[in-house]
Each structure stands twice: as C-alpha cells, then as structure tokens.
C-alpha cells in the first residue's frame with residue numbers, strides 16, 4: 049500500500065544485508081522473520097501498516113553508523129523508529145527498507161543540574177527526563193499526552209507539543225543541542241550547551257523533520273526549576289463560544305497560563321467516565337487553566353482568572369486545593385484520547401491549528417460535517433495556542449468507514465487552512481497528511497522542501513515517501529479539488 | 543508603508559538573468575556583524591518594504607514586512623500592553639524586523655523568554671530561484687514541512703530575502719525590579735549558579751564590572767516578595783526603576799562602559815562572543831568580561847584569534863565567534879568539520895542555487 053521504493057535500485061538481498069548486520073550487531077537484534085517484526089508494522093496510527101524488509105536494534109552510535117553506511121552503499125531505505133507512538137504514520141516501515149529502532153538508546157547520559165541541562169539518548173522516554181530531574185528540583189517542560197511512552201528522539205523529530213507549551217514552548221524551544229548521523233553515517237553536532245550560536249539555525253531545521261534528514265543519536269534539553277506552586281482552575285461553560293471568549297480575555301488581560309485546555313461536551317463525558325475527575329458533565333465546554341510560578345503570583349492570577357471566568361458566564365468553577373487534586377483534574381484531559389477510544393471500536397485523531405478567534409466557527413462546521421458523514425466527533429483543544437484535536441469515532445470493521453473517516457478528517461484540515469491555520473500543529477505529516485500538504489503549500493514551496501531534503505539526503509533513502517508529497521501527487525490533489533468544487537458549484541447554481 | 547515585494551522579486555530575477563549577486567540591506571544598522579558581502583554585489587534595499595500587515599493582540603501574533611523598524615513595532619505593541627519578548631537590539635529603534643531575524647538578535651531575557659528565532663511563527667521569502675514563498679504561518683504551532691522560518695535565524699540573508707515575518711508577541715510584565723550586588727567575577731559566578739535554579743520570576747542575570755545585576759519581573763506581589771527574600775538572603779540592593787530600565791537597555795544596545803571603553807586595546811576593538819555551558823567557571827580572568835544570560839553568553843574584546851578562544855569555548859561545550867569587527871574580511875567563526883560544512887553548502891544550494899544572496903557575508907566559503 050505504501051511501498052515507496054527508493055529512487056535508485058537496491059543492490060543487496062535481505063539475507064546478505066542481515067548477515068552483514070550480524071557481523072557487528074548482536075544476532076538477536078537483527079530481526080528478519082515476519083512474526084517478530086509484526087510489532088513494528090505501524091506506529092500510533094494503525095491504519096497504515098507495512099512490513100519492513102529487516103528490523104535492527106543497534107545498541108550504540110557506532111552500530112547505527114555502520115547500519116547507515118551499509119544501507120547507503122546499497123541504496124536501502126532507512127526508517128527510524130522511537131517509541132512508535134506517532135500519529136501520522138511517520139515511523140511506518142518501508143517494505144524495501146530497514147526499520148531502525150532506537151529503543152536500545154534509553155540512557156540518560158547526564159543531568160547537569162548546575163547548568164540545568166540533560167544529555168539524553170534518543171530512546172529516553174519523555175516522562176523519564178522529568179522523573180530523573182526531580183531530585184534536583186528541575187523538570188523538562190514539553191509534556192505530550194503520550195509522555196509515559198514517547199521518546200525524546202521522536203519528540204524532536206515531530207517537534208512535539210503538550211499542554212504546557214503556550215508558556216514553555218514546544219520541543220524546539222527546549223532543546224539546545226542534537227547529535228545527528230547523516231545518511232552517509234557521518235556525525236554532526238548542531239547547537240551547543242550555551243544558547244544561540246553563529247550561523248543559520250540548522251538545529252531548528254531538524255525539529256519536525258520526521259527522520260527525513262538524519263538519525264538523531266543524542267539530545268541535550270534544557271530543564272526548568274519546578275515552579276514553587278501550581279494550581280489548576282476547572283471551569284464549565286454553556287457554550288464553546290463562551291469558553292473561547294474566556295480564553296481570549298485571560299490573554300487580553302496579560303496573563304499567560306502554564307496550560308489552557310478546552311474540551312467539548314462529548315470529550316468531557318468520555319474523560320469523566322474514564323478518570324472520574326469530577327468534570328462538569330452538563331457543560332457544553334470545559335476549560336482547564338493552570339497557573340504556575342511563585343506562591344504570590346499564583347495566588348494573584350488565580351483570583352484574576354476566576355473573576356474573568358465568572359464575568360464571562362462560567363457555569364461552574366473549581367480550583368485545585370492540593371497537588372493530588374491538580375493531578376486528578378489533569379488526568380481527565382491527559383487520558384482524553386484513550387477515554388474517547390473506549391466509546392468506539394476506533395478513533396481517528398486530527399491535529400489542525402487555527403487562530404483562536406476562529407474556534408466557534410470551526411467547531412460549528414465540524415459538527416455540521418459530523419452530521420453529514422454520520423460520524424461522531426469529540427473535540428479536545430490546546431486552547432491557548434489554537435491547536436485542535438477533533439477525534440472522529442468510527443468502526444474499521446465496517447466496509448468503507450475508514451475511507452469516509454479519512455475524507456472527513458481531510459476536510460477538517462482544509463477548513464483549518466482556510467481560516468488561516470494549518471494541517472498539523474504537533475503530530476506531523478508522515479504518510480497520513482501528504483494528501484493535505486498541497487492545501488497549505490504551492491508547488492514551488494513543495495519543491496523547496498524537496499531541495500532541502502536533497503541537501504541532506506541526495507539519494508532519498510531516509511524515510512522515503514514521507515513528510516513531503518511528490519509534485520505529481522499535488523497535481524492530482526488540485527485536479528480532484530477543482531472537479532469537486534466544480535460539482536459543488538454546479539449544485540449551488542442548479 | 544508600501545508593499546514593494548513585486549519590485550524586490552524583479553530585482554532578484556534581474557540578478558539571476560545578469561549573473562550578479564545581491565547585498566540585502568535593511569537600515570544598515572548591523573554592518574559590523576558578520577563579514578562584508580562580496581564587493582561587487584548590487585544593493586537590494588528592504589527598508590522601504592515596511593509596515594505592519596496584521597496584528598491580533600488577542601492571538602498574540604503580529605505580522606510585519608521585513609523592513610519595518612522595531613520602533614514602529616514597539617509602538618504598535620505598547621498600545622495593547624504587549625511587547626517583543628525576545629527583546630532584540632533596537633539600534634535606536636532603526637533596526638528592522640528582517641535584519642533582527644537574519645542576525646538572530648535577542649536581549650537580556652533570552653534564557654527565560656526565548657530568542658527571536660523562538661518567537662518566529664512564519665516567514666515569506668524570495669529564494670534564489672526568484673520565487674516568493676511562504677513557510678510556517680500566523681498560528682503558534684505548525685509542523686507541516688521543514689521549519690524554513692527558524693532556519694533563517696542567523697543565516698544573515700544567505701538563504702533568501704525575508705519579506706514578511708510573523709512573530710509571537712507577549713504581554714508586558716506587570717512589574718519589574720532590578721537588584722544589584724557588588725562582587726568579583728568568581729563570587730558573581732557562584733551566586734548566579736545558585737539563583738538560576740531558583741523558582742523566582744527571574745528575567746535577567748548579568749555580571750559586568752564587579753557588579754551582578756538581577757531582574758525580577760511578574761506580578762507585583764511576586765516581585766515584591768522575591769525582592770525582599772533576596773535582599774535578606776544575599777544582601778542584594780534594589781535600585782530605582784529608571785536606573786534598572788536604563789541598565790538593561792544599555793546592555794541590550796551595547797552601550798555600557800564595557801562596550802564604550804574596551805579595556806587596554808586602542809584602535810579598532812574586536813568583540814568576541816562565547817555561547818557556552820552556563821556552569822563554566824571564569825576563565826582568562828585577566829580580561830574584562832561581560833557575563834550575560836546567567837553565564838550562557840560571555841563577551842570580551844581585544845586582539846585574540848578564533849583558534850585560541852575556540853579551545854576555551856570547546857572545553858566549555860560551546861563555541862565562540864568574532865561578533866563585531868570593522869574588518870569585513872575576517873572569518874567570524876571556525877567551521878572546520880567537513881560534513882557540517884558540506885551540509886551548510888548544500889542547504890545554501892537548496893535555497894540559493896546560484897549563490898546570489900549575500901555571498902561571503904556569513905562565511906568566506908559560503
């Protein structure tokens with residue numbers, strides 16, 4: 049289905065390549081049988097499955113280097129894999145290629161507490177960083193909801209976000225250095241242990257590059273002092289619009305909360321059934337607003353935000369009174385995806401970003417399309433930074449339902465672009481959103497991306513066929529769109 | 543406030559047709575930064591391409607043409623109690639947004655608020671094929687395609703002509719207080735390390751000329767409480783607000799005594815910038831230092847060379863560059879790693895295949 053062949057011919061058989069790998073990698077970690085490779089056939093987006101030719105789990109950088117050299121020599125595609133929690137089919141294997149699992153790279157190399165830096169292997173789990181830093185009163189700020197499982201290498205490759213990103217930034221804002229192996233196996237160091245070096249910002253370019261530009265072997269992240277105090281305010285509202293206005297007002301009053309999340313009624317219900325956090329199930333929308341900082345600052349801003357929420361018609365307000373209560377209130381939000389997942393055989397998570405002011409309009413449109421397609425949708429929303437996660441519920445055992453879901457999802461993303469936003473805020477393009485890329489970029493822009501890919505990977509063997517669509521595919525998309533628009537236009541005039 | 547992007551595009555196409563190179567210019571406030579472009583380059587003037595295109599205070603986003611001055615941007619943001627949190631060097635307000643991004647400027651609060659690169663959301667740029675392209679956008683998050691916008695930070699115009707930039711803006715802090723303590727560089731370093739890990743609302747930490755300067759910003763109560771605590775615990779002194787504002791401004795603008803009277807070297811002073819691990823203890827202690835960003839950025843001036851200073855920088859997990867010099871022919875940073883050089887050249891070729899933009903401005907070999 050997704051077999052993106054490399055541009056040049058592969059010059060080695062599976063058997064020979066496996067034998068070559070076994071000369072320097074523990075035989076157990078060179079996997080060639082289908083059964084054992086099955087666990088790698090997809091990432092978090094299970095609709096895209098593919099079996100790799102070979103899977104390797106190298107244990108050190110020299111081994112990765114040798115894997116890359118061999119693959120480069122024989123034109124074999126290489127797909128890196130972190131924890132496989134990605135939601136865009138970025139880590140989906142290539143049938144002609146090697147799946148390079150970075151799972152063995154799980155060591156925290158150094159917590160430099162005086163400099164507030166952590167040096168990490170790429171397979172370290174996101175949450176493990178904060179756990180290790182805690183004894184120094186430090187933590188790692190970007191906290192994707194998948195943080196128990198996802199790897200820091202995957203976070204850099206997708207430029208992952210989380211509920212605290214409005215105030216503390218995305219992965220790209222919290223990484224100072226990355227060590228990378230080029231497709232030829234050469235080692236590069238981008239960035240440094242200080243801040244802002246001389247020259248073009250290649251470190252930024254690597255963020256969100258989805259394993260298309262190089263293999264990340266080490267990452268140095270910044271750690272922040274754990275705030276003295278954090279409290280979360282849970283507020284219910286009678287409409288999504290009222291909740292959206294409340295978010296706008298908090299920001300207009302000059303307050304940047306540590307986190308600002310919104311859920312719609314369906315998501316509230318699902319999360320409450322899952323986490324029993326005491327969410328206002330009768331509300332049409334819920335806001336979780338976290339304030340963190342010094343004790344005095346939190347006290348002052350909790351009062352201000354509570355007042356704003358009251359003024360703007362909150363139907364219920366609850367302020368966490370203990371750390372346990374704060375974590376409980378977040379638990380509902382952080383488990384929203386699996387919670388919604390329980391209500392349906394399958395769900396499909398979208399990731400568009402919009403200007404916040406467009407929220408009510410976009411949600412109204414999504415609800416309209418939900419009726420049109422006959423598919424239910426729950427919405428969770430990083431409200432502070434406009435990143436929307438509609439979760440479409442479907443049943444893949446029903447013929448054609450996934451295709452229908454994908455079409456619906458695609459229309460949501462096109463809507464996001466139309467109101468001034470984009471097709472992905474934090475989950476990436478992978479295979480999944482190739483189709484919508486031409487909605488956001490024209491052919492010259494797409495060509496520019498290909499040229500940048502070529503700068504790092506002239507033979508195109510790193511994660512081929514992901515991230516950037518071919519121009520041919522863009523043409524097809526535009527033709528299809530034109531036809532569809534013509535049909536729609538025809539209906540209107542009829 | 544005209545949009546002259548059509549003319550700019552024509553000029554680029556002409557350069558391509560005539561095989562000439564272009565020297566991209568804003569308001570020419572940063573000619574001492576980086577090397578000089580090849581002498582026969584034709585000026586491409588951006589300063590007339592100015593004006594704020596869109597500003598949505600509620601969305602925390604501003605989009606302006608690259609030639610817009612920071613003075614104009616500051617004025618518009620101040621009306622809504624907002625600011626460019628990355629606090630780029632203003633050059634009397636004449637610095638342009640495009641030039642600030644191309645040289646990757648950020649002020650004293652950089653470790654806490656982020657740099658200009660951190661706040662960039664999207665750009666429009668003309669590449670070396672004469673195409674006017676758009677990357678990123680006007681929303682906080684975007685991971686579709688490679689991050690061409692942030693790549694521009696520090697590229698000094700070698701990767702394209704920035705024509706329009708969208709940045710995240712932030713509310714101004716309610717309240718500020720500057721604290722000082724007289725101490726030598728060693729004590730200053732020790733105290734900085736201690737305070738940097740504190741949970742107080744710190745937004746500035748600089749040591750220069752035997753004084754450590756600390757800035758607290760945030761809600762009035764938080765700043766007042768932290769001020770009291772630090773006065774008692776570390777015998778710091780709170781200074782008058784105007785004095786504090788003046789210090790941070792002079793620091794940002796390179797207008798302190800440190801910058802005006804580089805010790806011991808007459809003639810044309812060279813200013814060197816270290817970006818290193820902030821925990822690094824003082825070195826070359828005979829020199830007059832300015833230690834900024836809690837130790838992550840350090841400055842000296844004088845007749846050094848990149849090799850000698852480079853060894854110190856490398857030992858401290860970082861790098862050094864010749865930040866300012868009147869000699870436009872000198873290399874500003876050593877980049878000897880062959881693969882890294884090749885990648886830089888390839889990236890340049892990807893955006894500017896014929897090498898028409900600012901040849902030699904960043905590196906002699908680029």
Ligand SMILES: Cc1cc2nc3c(=O)[nH]c(=O)nc-3n(C[C@H](O)[C@H](O)[C@H](O)COP(=O)(O)OP(=O)(O)OC[C@H]3O[C@@H](n4cnc5c(N)ncnc54)[C@H](O)[C@@H]3O)c2cc1C
Pocket residue numbers: 091092127128129130131132133134135137138139150170191192193194197198199200201202203204205206207208209210211258259260262263264265385386474475511
């Ligand atoms: C329940 C759930 C909730 C989620 N919530 C969030 C959220 O709040 N915010 C968010 O941003 N994301 C979220 N995600 C998506 C996902 O967790 C992130 O994209 C994460 O960063 C992926 O990390 P990973 O280690 O699983 O990477 P993988 O899925 O294994 O890989 C992701 C991409 O990175 C590449 N890659 C991995 N490692 C390397 C390496 N060492 N070198 C080069 N390339 C590499 C792969 O080739 C692939 O293209 C969620 C996912 C799930 C399932």
